[in-house]
Amino acid sequence: MQAFPYIPNTDADRAIMLERLGVASVDRLFEELPAEHRDPQINIPAALAEADLVRLLQERAAENVVDRPTFLGAGAYRRFVPAITPHLVSRSEFATSYTPYQPEISQGTLQAAFEYQSVVCELTGMDVSNTGMYDAASATAEACLLAVRVTRRRAVALLEPIHPNTVDVVRMYAFGGDVRVDTVRHATDVTAEHACVVVQQPDFLGTILDVEDASGAAHAAGALCIVVADPLALGLLRAPGDAGADLVTGEGRDLAGPVAFGGPSLGLFAAREPFLRQMPGRIVGRAQESHPPAGASPGAAPRTGYVLALQAREQFIRRERATSNFSTGQSLIATAFTITVQTLGPQGMRESAELCYQRAHDAARRIATLPGFAVVERGAWFQEFLVRAPMPPAALAMALADRGIIAGLDVSDRGEPEAREATMFCVTEAMSPAHVDALVQALSEIGARS
Amino acid sequence: MQAFPYIPNTDADRAIMLERLGVASVDRLFEELPAEHRDPQINIPAALAEADLVRLLQERAAENVVDRPTFLGAGAYRRFVPAITPHLVSRSEFATSYTPYQPEISQGTLQAAFEYQSVVCELTGMDVSNTGMYDAASATAEACLLAVRVTRRRAVALLEPIHPNTVDVVRMYAFGGDVRVDTVRHATDVTAEHACVVVQQPDFLGTILDVEDASGAAHAAGALCIVVADPLALGLLRAPGDAGADLVTGEGRDLAGPVAFGGPSLGLFAAREPFLRQMPGRIVGRAQESHPPAGASPGAAPRTGYVLALQAREQFIRRERATSNFSTGQSLIATAFTITVQTLGPQGMRESAELCYQRAHDAARRIATLPGFAVVERGAWFQEFLVRAPMPPAALAMALADRGIIAGLDVSDRGEPEAREATMFCVTEAMSPAHVDALVQALSEIGARS
Amino acid sequence: MIEDVGARLSFDRGAPGRRGVGVPRWDGEPAALPDAHLLRESVRLPEMSQNEIVRYYGALSRRNYSVDSGTYPLGSCTMKYNPKVDDLIASLPGFAEAHPLAPAEDVQGVLRVLFELQSHLGEITGLPAVALSPAAGAHGELAGMLIVKRALERRGELAQRRRVLVPDSAHGTNPATAAMAGFTVQELPSGPDGGVDLATLEAALGDDVAAFMVTLPNTLGLWERNIQRVVERVHAAGAFVYGDGANLNAIVGRMRFGDLGFDVVHLNPHKTFGTPHGGGGPGAGPVCARAELAPYLPAPVVVQEDGRYALVRPADTIGRMQQFHGSIGVLLRAYAYIRTLGCEGLRETSGNAVLNANYLRALMRDHYDLPYDRPVMHEVVFAGTRQRRRHNVRTYDIAKRLIDYGLHPPTVYFPLIVEEALMIEPTEAESRESIEMLAGAFIAIAEESERDPELLHDAPQTSPIGRMDEAEASRHPVIRWRPREA
């Protein structure tokens, strides 16, 4: 039998084991399986040696073009992540452990999760956080379901402009929960039918909102206010919790590592204290030793550690009455997020957010001066801005592609008047200034030729 | 004062510390230094934030062209290194520790070094090994000095064809030791003046030698036989120790990681038992606990561990009478080398060596069939072969460069008749077959046009 | 004398003014910041130098047990070896730096891998309609049950079929998912052999049943001997058969859900395909369905036309599972894993996983009770009932004592239908010797429980921290750092 590096048993091992079992062959262990379907023909390629595997996937990776200047954002932002983040989370003690069911030998994961919860509470201005969910959109959908549970209302309102994929995901969860989803243009459109209003900060088109407007309107209608916030922007912007939010979600992936074609992601999920026992997902709590090891600290006080807490909410205990079916989450991404945010620290989060803001505004200012180009005015914004060019967005994208540049997102199919004919460009703190220069240069050439 | 991430003390910390010292400022701690030279103007660029540093060095890295097919070898070979090798040696417990002076908390480094010594002995067929030296050439030079010490002769012989840089390094050490260096064409040129003969296996032009010829001649002249061996080739070739070698050196870098512009490297250094106490470098030995910790294994036998052994040879004890000035070596590279070799195991070492052999011979066979091209016949060879083209090597290199291919090494300036007008191509087990195809295609085009 | 790491969070470390990393200064013309009422003062975060952070998180990591530290026989978790080359592949810049909204022509490489993975999973399950976007097993279950719901809706039966049948041995995510999908859940007691009881099933079936959810092999590690008849009956009642494929490791390469007539299954690549579990994720939860259900798959799926790959939205999709396309990093690893083993290696995987579990069962069977005494598949469930009855030692104590043997405990008290359950899944990645070592530890502990039960009650003694008061942590939850004065 060919030896596979991930399977230690040899023919000799198997012979010893089979003898002990009194079974003639490994295949005999599968005799309960219906004979007519056993050992089907499975059409997948033959095994590859590691060197060939790596070569193959290097070729595939090279078929992706990732070194061109690109100005896409819309929920996936190139962010500065310090080198210690991947260094630390790639330690196999973090990477190859399971959900921390045995706290005595899982303090690493547990304490890191407690750090994460603390960081998320500080960033969002909320009281409590879980250990993280799949991504911002699914966390937002779960937040809507929480609102539905606590308000016993069967509709939710999403305030436009909001990421269309968030709408899509909320609708998918709502299909499961038999909940109606309304998109609204104004926070004041929220009614007593709505369990909540969901507000994106900055909104889908980049504008910084005054969350208080939305939370005020929601609370007036007896609904909860859910804010989907960009965590880097929270280095600069008022914490949603200070502006009346009841639940805050957000996307943590981009502070944890590269955009990675969109995943794995990390859904932040924080809430005001009263919702603690209604939260989906895992929660880590502080605990004390009940049995300190004899040798460890004779006579000393029990030591502090961390455990999975409030598990009575969860599927493996409460089953169909659980707050969610959530099981495996995004633990490693949450640890990476925490390390980045803590490495930046209070100064670094502010500086990184401001650098993002300044680089984006500088790019917008330079583009606005190009003949034929306009940047749509619409109040304060963070990292995304709307550009109208002397040609339709599709033509602009093609002209930029000819110059080796990936344009921003064509948003001209949206309902908002400001999106009409517009392309949404994104510039972040992690983009190369040379790429911005290349964009401005390319646009000026394109403008001159049109 | 600007805060640097690698320097934790803050102004507040420094104030507390200075107060304790009764010193007014940090600069005052440097008052013994000559005032006229204190705090010179140093012309280096201003500090860079991490994001800028990474961008800068990514730009520099991109200025190196490393994705073209290349057929250079000559002492630096692209080898297959399994992914677990960098994974394991990048663990900071290995990477950020010092030379293991405190065995109780350095067993990781020590036991890994013992594994390394064992692997080197097995590969080379020698009795003893040190923990590794700088590189093959300097290890070879140290081996020559060992031979000089034990034979009390003041000249060494190097058997051509041998890597010219090895000659250069041996001459440098010999300049220090006031030793004469002769290069010889035949092993039988070794005389009673020579402390040793150095043989490269495979030789510089790729040929596999019968080491017994050289060791026989050396021993007949009362000299030692030193073999500089390619460790992958030793997966296939007779162990030098079985063919009469007294000392074996070799380059371990390429089984430890990427060629990395030639360094850091790893010089294997193995010897027959009688030379143990004459060896340069560190040696790790097995030891037993003398004081087992009380709690650990009450009443149990002392446990086995590893320590730096035979330190009385070394500079920090014997000073000017030491066997060498060797101090910091290549520990991490040695561990990487060990992991690669052990991961390959006996089967994998053989298969990898044979794959290298077969890929190289296949390339040579295909090139030999091209009109106008000839592969020089010169007995058994491993991974490097000599090609004569219908044009001089320099012109061939240019023609290949035009097609995006880096040729082999131009060896036409060497004395050997077989090297006349020849380019030495190297093909290894780790080269992409597509690159070989591209080479054959390019050569056939070049041949057709000439 | 060594620091009590747990007592000092990062927030209690460092000092004001320390920096973990520098940030480039903006040296261009500064734009005015937004109005002050939109801004905050600053975020309360630790201030540590980089060395402090590296040491702190390094110290945390050393307080974790992991697959790379030793045998991790957690039942239902398939804690196998996670190939390092797969990590390397996922981190290649061509994959890691690809933007999810990039034009398709710029991401052909990753789309091709995803397309091929869809097709490989379709082959492996025998269910050709595959979507990769769910983020974990439970998420895949939700996708799968919503596919069922959409299919019922399109058949006009949704109002009528609201009941979902779930065996009492099922993983908790199954009933929880059925509830999230808007169904009412009916639990079916397992039969005496640990499998689905045909009579019970038939009694429960009816024209208001939407689906039957079944885990195969089931959570007792047992093959469902009646599976073909079960599928027939469910289909005959007009309901769907949902397969929880998280235990695929038992049968991969040897049996396909599709061939058995299943309608939809989800898989757990972070179990079967060796992607690292990360202390609780990220995972992925591909969903595989019969071809007729393809229009309902969650968006996006990858299609290929004329050698070009593209992301598309299935015609009548249930919607998106997440904002973008799934846990790409996990899926790339799963692809690499499948390509490394090929069909032969996958068969060897299930073969050795099952052999190891049965060998363990044989070695341990005289020392622990076996509630279901049948040959097992990939895992074996013992009961600590004898130890509890005779020595007042609970499964909990046995688990904690294993830690002192340098091992990770198995899953305990699950499945719920086994008293004092010890659910042990060794996986194919353990060698014969390590199975013997594991059995040896269990047997030694069984002996200790007779001789010296206190040893077990006080365990673990060698872990970084002792037994924790978990109940109190939920009674008075402290779930975040607060400044000391507060």
Add this chain to the structure above:
Amino acid sequence: MIEDVGARLSFDRGAPGRRGVGVPRWDGEPAALPDAHLLRESVRLPEMSQNEIVRYYGALSRRNYSVDSGTYPLGSCTMKYNPKVDDLIASLPGFAEAHPLAPAEDVQGVLRVLFELQSHLGEITGLPAVALSPAAGAHGELAGMLIVKRALERRGELAQRRRVLVPDSAHGTNPATAAMAGFTVQELPSGPDGGVDLATLEAALGDDVAAFMVTLPNTLGLWERNIQRVVERVHAAGAFVYGDGANLNAIVGRMRFGDLGFDVVHLNPHKTFGTPHGGGGPGAGPVCARAELAPYLPAPVVVQEDGRYALVRPADTIGRMQQFHGSIGVLLRAYAYIRTLGCEGLRETSGNAVLNANYLRALMRDHYDLPYDRPVMHEVVFAGTRQRRRHNVRTYDIAKRLIDYGLHPPTVYFPLIVEEALMIEPTEAESRESIEMLAGAFIAIAEESERDPELLHDAPQTSPIGRMDEAEASRHPVIRWRPREA
């Protein structure tokens, strides 16, 4: 119950037939292998599955203390923080995959970095002729002393000048290097202040002296107060001043060897510039010299002309130090380190390194003897003489006891001129608190040595293994695995 890792080498693990990794099969036409007498049967190596290897080496790693685990105040080793971003930079494929013999036009990026590093080191030392190829400090010393030798040869003085003067406090590599370079070594006793004694030096100088080798600051952590006069006298005698610059961390950014008149120095980037020490390498040992000595530099050096970079062989080079161009991976990290800190950061480095050492000295001085009671530079040397005299506790015991406090011991019994020496170098990478913790541990141990000396004699108790019988390991050296039967 946890495995005795040391007793089982990889060779004793695994089983015949196991594989750690697959190798591609050659499926082309096979060429005949060389004659059988040139071949071997097979290599005797362990046969382990990948999981076993990962666990084994992971277990080994956990038996190591490292800078990333805690304070590592090993004197003369400058065990500072090793930036992770520098590792990342060194592993960029553009650097890692560059072939050393590639045409210059294909490696402009790395050549430019090396060129700039030469120039930065020239600026930092004030000695503009720089070669980067030596592989470690000792290798740089050899290069430096051979430059001196070549210069003497060219001056026609080599036959006459064969004596090299070395203070008795010097690092062992200095006399060893002088000997390797073919000189005879004369050791000079240090003066009462721990520095070079001018009178002793003058007495030793003569026209047969080739060079004076001096470490600055010296290995007692002290500044050489007479350094300018020392340099004058040596030069007046026609000899060279060789500087061991391995202790540069004390003065970087604040004082330059060149300005003090030194002729040649080597540096240790694996100390001063934070490259990881790797458990004993790799390091690098750049050598910096006065401009007039440039022709003798070891080959190659990088030059720049019209914006193109190239490797060249200096006109009258002493030769090559190694086969290729040096420890490029280490040099890239050193470059990144220097660029991260800039001149200001380098000054802060030496400032805080010296502040930390003096603070430690102040905190500990009442508890340990201070053989040279002067303000120190980057490190401080205490003597355990009081403890030995009064309590029969040796420095060795104090060092081992520190391990139980979770700390790495300092360098002990070096420099040789201090009895029971404890040589402590905290570096700038430790915080005030960690200096206080370190001092606290030393003070507690001083108290323990009075109260309970056995505690020290039996230390360490908390390490993976107890005190080792080192003498026996050298008396009967076992330095490799052998099969059990042999």
